[in-house]
Every structure is written in structure tokens, then in C-alpha cells.
């Protein structure tokens with residue numbers, strides 16, 4: 717569809733208001749970064765920019781993590797907002813699919829839906845979960861959940877179940893091995909892959925430094 721700056725502006729206002737009290741890693745600034753990154757990635761792809769921008773802006777409008785695990789509130793809120801703006805039905809359907817499938821763990825076709833627009837927004841969201849900002853978001857979320865940052869008695873690379881996370885027994889460092897270090901190999905676009913590589917290397921370097929500092933302490937205090 718043709719680009720509608722007025723609708724994008726109204727969407728920005730709606731998202732800012734809705735996320736006013738959100739946790740620091742899922743607040744308006746996360747949405748802002750994903751939106752801007754998605755616009756950049758979209759410049760090298762043949763996509764409907766309205767779908768990309770609406771998808772980026774609405775993708776975390778009601779994250780199930782903060783809504784009792786309900787996966788339907790986000791898509792429903794996004795659809796209601798878009799209907800109110802009088803957007804065409806096919807655009808509403810496409811953006812709803814982006815909101816619904818962006819954070820599914822599987823690859824392209826395992827979800828039953830894939831489009832380049834979803835690929836672009838998903839890459840932008842994943843880029844915000846890695847690198848320096850990704851590290852900040854992970855520890856902020858861990859703090860929000862009152863998790864340890866690291867526990868030398870709990871292996872960070874041991875495969876841990878979802879239940880461990882639910883019960884808050886996994887330190888935040890474990891999240892790097894469960895998810896953050898896996899994202900580089902799950903990027904959809906060429907630009908996304910390139911940006912992810914650099915951020916991935918930064919995280920590897922960060923973890924090396926983290927353990928080196930931690931080891932430096934052992935023997936000093938005990």
C-alpha cells in the first residue's frame with residue numbers, strides 16, 4: 717500500500733502510551749530501535765514499507781511474558797488499532813501475522829507463515845537482543861526477575877529446561893547460551909547476517925572478559 721506518514725505517527729503515539737510503564741528492555745526505546753533498524757534493513761529488500769513499519773511498531777504491544785502467558789492479546793490489540801485506522805484488510809492480516817509469529821523459535825516455514833516483511837522485522841528484533849544493547853537488555857530482564865547474574869555452581873552451558881526459567885533458577889548468563897548466541901545463525905536477510913556477526917563477536921568477547929574477571933576474584937576472598 718502507499719506510505720501513510722499520518723498513520724505511522726498515530727501508531728508511534730499509541731505505542732508510546734501503551735508501553736509507558738514497560739520493563740526497560742521492552743519499552744518504547746526497544747520498539748524505536750527495532751523500527752529504525754527494520755527501516756534500514758528494508759531498504760535493501762523488496763517489501764511493503766507500511767507493513768514493515770507497522771509490524772515493527774506493534775510487535776511487542778502486549779508481550780505474553782507480561783500478560784500471563786496469553787499469546788492472543790498482542791495480535792488482538794494490534795488488529796483493533798489497525799481497524800480503527802481504517803487500514804486495508806490484507807495489510808491488517810499481514811501485520812497480525814508478523815506480531816503473532818515474530819518470536820516463534822522455529823525457522824522459516826515451521827510457523828506456517830513467512831514473508832520477507834516478517835523476516836525484516838524479526839531480524840531487527842533479534843539484532844536488538846544481541847551485542848551491547850542485547851547484553852544490557854538481558855541483565856535488565858534478569859534483574860526484573862530477580863535472577864543471579866552468574867553462579868559458578870550452575871553450568872552456564874548445561875542445557876536447561878523451560879521450567880528452570882519459569883522458576884527463576886537460571887542465572888542471566890545462561891540466557892546467552894540458551895538464546896542470544898544462537899541468533900546469529902537464524903538471521904533472515906543478508907544485511908541482518910552481517911550486522912549480527914559483529915554483535916555476536918562482541919558478546920563472545922564480553923563473556924571471555926566476564927569469566928576472566930570472575931576467575932581473578934577466586935582465591936582473593938575465599
Ligand code: ADP
Nearest residue numbers: 741819841845850853854855857858881888891
Ligand atoms: P522476543 O521479544 O524476540 O520474543 P524475548 O521476549 O524472549 O524475545 O526477549 C526479549 C528480551 O528479553 C531480549 O533482550 C532477551 O535477551 C531478554 N530475555 C528474555 N528472556 C530472558 C531471560 N530468561 N534472561 C535474560 N534475558 C531474557
Ligand code: NI
Nearest residue numbers: 746775776841
Ligand atoms: Ni521485541
